[in-house]
Amino acid sequence: MIIPTKIAIRAEDFDQAAEIAALTESRTDVGAVATFTGICRSENGALTALELEHYPGMAEAEIARMAEEATSRWPLLGLTVIHRHGKIEAGGNIVLVVTTSSHRAAAFAAAEFLMDYLKTRAPFWKKEHFADGRTGGWVEAKDIDDTAAERWTVQPAAE
Amino acid sequence: MIGKTLLKILYFAWVRERTGLAEEDIALPENVTTVGDLIIHLKTKGPGYASAFENAGTIRAALDQAHVSHDTPLGNAREVAFFPPMTGG
Numbered sequence: 142m143i144i145p146t147k148i149a150i151r152a153e154d155f156d157q158a159a160e161i162a163a164l165t166e167s168r169t170d171v172g173a174v175a176t177f178t179g180i181c182r183s184e185n186g187a188l189t190a191l192e193l194e195h196y197p198g199m200a201e202a203e204i205a206r207m208a209e210e211a212t213s214r215w216p217l218l219g220l221t222v223i224h225r226h227g228k229i230e231a232g233g234n235i236v237l238v239v240t241t242s243s244h245r246a247a248a249f250a251a252a253e254f255l256m257d258y259l260k261t262r263a264p265f266w267k268k269e270h271f272a273d274g275r276t277g278g279w280v281e282a283k284d285i286d287d288t289a290a291e292r293w294t295v296q297p298a299a300e
Numbered sequence: 301m302i303g304k305t306l307l308k309i310l311y312f313a314w315v316r317e318r319t320g321l322a323e324e325d326i327a328l329p330e331n332v333t334t335v336g337d338l339i340i341h342l343k344t345k346g347p348g349y350a351s352a353f354e355n356a357g358t359i360r361a362a363l364d365q366a367h368v369s370h371d372t373p374l375g376n377a378r379e380v381a382f383f384p385p386m387t388g389g
Contacts, residue, residue, distance in 0.1 A: 179389055193388070194313055196381060199365035206366075224388060236389055256389055262367065264381075265388025266313035279314050282385030 145219040146208050150200045152227040155237050164219035164241045171218050175248035177238045177256050183231035189272050191280075193226045193235070196264035200224065207258045211240070214254070215247035222255060224265065254293050261290040307374070309342075311352070312383035315359065318352035328374070335361045336370035338380065352382075360385060 165171050181191050221239040240251040269277030306325040343353045362381040
C-alpha cells in the first residue's frame with residue numbers, strides 16, 4: 142500500500158503539531174499516532190551546541206530505505222521523518238519521527254524501529270561545541286545503539 | 301585516448317578532517333578491486349590518509365550511497381564514501 146511518506150533532511154526546525162496534523166487531518170482511519178523527538182542536551186551546561194554533518198543524497202536514500210522497510214513490516218497509515226543538520230543549540234530539536242496506524246502497537250514499534258535504524262545507519266555525525274569555547278571531538282558511536290538496532294534483525298526460522 | 305575512469309571519493313566527519321579533503325577524484329591503480337584494497341591504497345597517499353585509515357576496521361564505507369562491507373568489489377561504482385560509525389538521531 143502506498144502511504145503518505147515524508148522524508149526531509151534540512152537545517153530548519155520542525156513543528157511537531159503541524160507534522161502530526163499533516164498525517165491525521167481529513168481522514169478518520171487513523172487510530173494511533175506515535176512521535177519521537179530527539180533534542181540536543183546541554184550535558185549539565187557543558188555543551189552549547191551540536192554540529193551535525195551529513196552525507197547529502199545518501200542520508201535521504203538511506204532513510205527512504207528504512208521507511209520502506211518499516212512500511213512493509215507494520216500496517217502503517219503514514220510516516221514522517223525529519224532530520225536536521227548544521228549547528229543545533231542545546232535545547233533545539235534534532236530529529237522527528239511520526240508514525241500513524243489504526244492501532245498503537247504498529248505506530249509504537251515502527252517509530253522505535255526507525256529511530257534505532259536512524260542512529261546506526263543514517264549517515265549523520267555529531268560534533269560537540271562546548272560552553273568554554275572549545276570545539277570538542279566527534280561524538281562516538283555507542284554499542285548500545287547497535288544492540289538496539291540488532292533486535293529488529295529477522296532471525297532465520299529454527300530448523 | 302585511453303583515459304582511466306575516475307572514481308569520486310567522499311570523506312566525512314573525522315575521516316574528512318584527517319585527510320584534509322571533503323572529496324577528490326582518483327584514477328584507480330589496477331590492483332585495487334575492492335573497497336578494502338582502496339583503503340590500503342589511500343593509506344599510502346600521505347600522513348593524513350594514514351591517520352584517517354589507521355584503524356581501517358572502524359571505517360564505514362558506502363558505494364553509490366549505500367552501505368557496503370570492505371570486501372565489496374568496487375565494480376562500476378561512480379562514488380565511494382568513507383566515514384566513521386554514524387551518530388545521528
